[in-house]
Amino acid sequence: MTGTNLHLGVALTGTGWHPGAWRAADARPHDLLTARYWADLVIEAEAGLLDFVTFEDGFTPLGTGIAEDRTDLVAGQLDSVLVASRVAPLTHHIGLIPTAVVTHTEPFHLSKAVATLDFVGGGRAGVRLKVSGDAREAALFGRRTFPDPHDRGLFDEAAEYARVLRLLWDSWEDGAEIRDTATGRFIDRDRLHYADFTGEYFSVRGPSITPRPPQGRPPTAALGHTDAEYGFIAGSADIGFITPADATSAAAIVATIGDGRTDAPARLFVDIAVTIGDTDSDAHRREEDLNSLSAQPYSSDADVIVGSATTIADRIEYWASQSGIGGVRLRPATLPDDLRAITRSVVPILQDRGVFRKSYNEHTLRRRLGLRRPDNLFAGKVSVS
DSSP states (O other): OOSSOOEEEEEEOTTOSSTTGGGSTTOOGGGTTSHHHHHHHHHHHHHTTOSEEEEOOOSSSSOTTSOTTOOSSOOOOOOHHHHHHHHGGGOSSSEEEEEEEOSSSOHHHHHHHHHHHHHHTTSOBOEEEEOOOOHHHHHHHTSOOOSOTTOTHHHHHHHHHHHHHHHHHHSBOTTOEEEETTTTEEEOGGGBOOOOEEOSSOEEOOOOSSOOOTTSSOOEEEEESSHHHHHHHHHHOSEEEEOOSSHHHHHHHHHHHHHTOSSSOOEEEEEEEEEEESSHHHHHHHHHHHHHTSSSOOOOSSEEEEEEHHHHHHHHHHHHTSTTEEEEEEEESSTTHHHHHIIIIIHHHHHHTTOSOSSOOOSSHHHHTTOOOOOOTTTTSOOOO
């Protein structure tokens, strides 16, 4: 690796990714439903010059696949898009990527919410599109059932959802709001367009009520573990979060996603779950302490690394050196402790090695990740007038 090309994000959820994190000494479980809690975390991440933070979300109090009778886990959460919009004015550089479940929601609503976030944050919004095959979540809406939670049709629907998002974001051309006080013309109707989309799952007339966002289209992201999810990343996402077991599987995933692209490659991030200590032995002691606070030891779909800041930095560089991998998204075992270890110990090591930035230079999330601002799909076409 040469230059400061490494991209680094952090995934925020509850009091951390370890199920016993909420009982840790420095945890703040009483603050989880306050704006200040999330603002403190994102401000800390920005102090560490991270590319972005992601916010988890879902439709069940305990999360997908977790038994409803569990009482030992963090339950309940705020809406991730609204949290990101609240935090945006308190930060200046870091990207904000909330999660949105697309299986039971409407793209029109999400398009304007994320466009609003992009305006509030000055071009720093993204959105992770999440598919749900959980029958309990379907029952909340009462419109459908899921005989097969791995139905490929869920991803076909999500792909159509992503397409509608793009159309709605583009339904206003850049510069459609002219605000000419002399002539009394606020909007140029020739630059406003109907989406006019009719597909298998959605029928959307448009246009959006929100003008085209600062980034044109806020980057879309998705998490992938299976071929169906890799196909969704390939066809519908700008950013992919993946969980390979080793370099060989990472190369296979990169190839699978790359083979499915018809445009520029997606930016792929390897997820790493981290527990950090002053030394490797201290980190393992922390892990043991956290496990003692939980009904079962922590396990993850991601690469789990327990060690000192140097050990974590080594692992980050290992994954970032793999062909086709643009960076790493870290899942801190505890918040705020492991987040602070990332920003105050891991990041300085990476900076000293010359692989991570020492200042923010780009103003938008797209530009920071090397994603070009997309052309408007409707430019030059017939308007709504």
